[in-house]
Amino acid sequence: MQESLRITASSIDPGLLSLPWSTPLGKWPSERIVSLPKGLSRHLVRFADLSGRVVAVKETTAEMAQREYEMLGNLGRLDVPCVSRVAVIAGRTDDDGKALPAALVTSHLRFSMPYRALFTRVLRPDTATRLVDALALLLVRLHNVGFYWGDVSLSNTLFRRDAGAFAAYLVDAETGELHEEGLTDGQRAYDLDLARTNIAGEIMDLAAGGRLERGVDALEIADGIVSSYRSLWAALTDEESFSTGETWRITERVEKLNALGFDIDEMSMETTADGTTVRIQPKVVDAGHHQRRLIRLTGLDVEENQARRLLNDLDEFRVRSTKAWAEEEMYAHEWLTRVFEPVVRAIPYDLRAKLEPAEVYHQVLEHRWYLSQAQSRSVPLAEVLTSYINDVLRHRRDEATIMGPPTESMGIPVDTGSVEVSDDTAAIDWRDLV
Secondary structure (H helix, E strand, O other): OOOOOEEEEOOOOHHHHHOOOOOOHHHOOHHHEOOOOOOOOOOOEEEEEEOOEEEEEEEEOHHHHHHHHHHHHHHHHOOOOEOOEEEEEEOOEOOOOOEOOEEEEEEOOOOEEOHHHHOOOOEOHHHHHHHHHHHHHHHHHHHHOOEEOOOOOOOOEEEEEEOOEEEEEEOOOOOOEEOOOOOOHHHHHHHHHHHHHHHHHHHHHHHHOOOEOOOOOHHHHHHHHHHHHHHHHHHHHOOEEEEHHHOHHHHHHHHHHHHOOEEEEEEEEEEOOOOOEEEEEEEEEEEOHHHHHHHHHHOOOOOHHHHHHHHHHHHHHHHHOOOOOOOHHHHHHHHHHHHHHHHHHOOOHHHOOOOOHHHHHHHHHHHHHHHHHHHOOOOOHHHHHHHHHHHOHHHOOOOOOOOOOOOOOOOOOEOOOOEOOOOHHHOOOHHHHO
């Protein structure tokens, strides 16, 4: 008797029924496949078009697919950076009734790339360091919520640009375990040692293929995740002692954690019997301190370093403002509508897949600094934007997934001489951007 197709999905999408589940994934027709860079995987993975969005389809066993589906759901609820689950497809058979592997379907993370796609020819040391630092932060966040990964590697991670750094997202959770009581030091150490071993192997593989800049030490790069992880973990969890006359160090500890991007849920404090020493130990909620502040003020949901950069620009805008509002939200609304959004809307439509808006804004600010330094003057933002679009952005490769035919620019022509805004629905006075 032929088994019936069983679909477990996080949301209802009739398009799931139209995908060719009776065909082995390796033989899916080309019109169903989306060409995107993939990381290394022990399973067969293909990108497909599902109702106008891109999803990743991985063939595996029904048990493993269901387990990973549930794990990704748990991690998503804990607000851990990971891909979003879509569905598990079980009971697959071909036209002759032969059983086919189950499939796990996850959403493609827009503007993300596997580590091998983040460099064009060779991997430079600074890029490798930023990738390892991003993975270290992800591992700290995972361990902080009690998640033991069991297969830490660059290959099992996706990376998004984050204001000069990278943000790391977990892709493969099939070996992971979630411990509500937290992880032991041994579990954390094993995960960290595995990360070092896997990264060393991945970097050596690049070197063997001639894709590593000469003189780069693969083991040194791999050791970087150990030092970066330990430094972060200590900052989050170490107990600190000081005299009762140094209570300012409590505020200093909170500010240090906030600067690293973490918020504190509670602070455990106790004094010694003679009352001369105070011991504190913070309980960290999670990373995203600047992200949460930016969302509260503007509604923008971006990466942590991008949020930090945008908030700095917002704070500078507030200092320069002639207004005397009491509420920070008032300045935030004015900055959003008169500075950030005009810059984003000025990007020609056919270039908007190059980078996400927050990264574009960060790079515009960087470009303004370089131009101002080179010309020894404060270059107006409108002039900076024209230069950035034509000299930088046009020459970048797309980092978002574009479905369907390209769309013409929506009435915002940009040439080498000036920026014009011809969209009547969003007229902008570019004098506001100088």
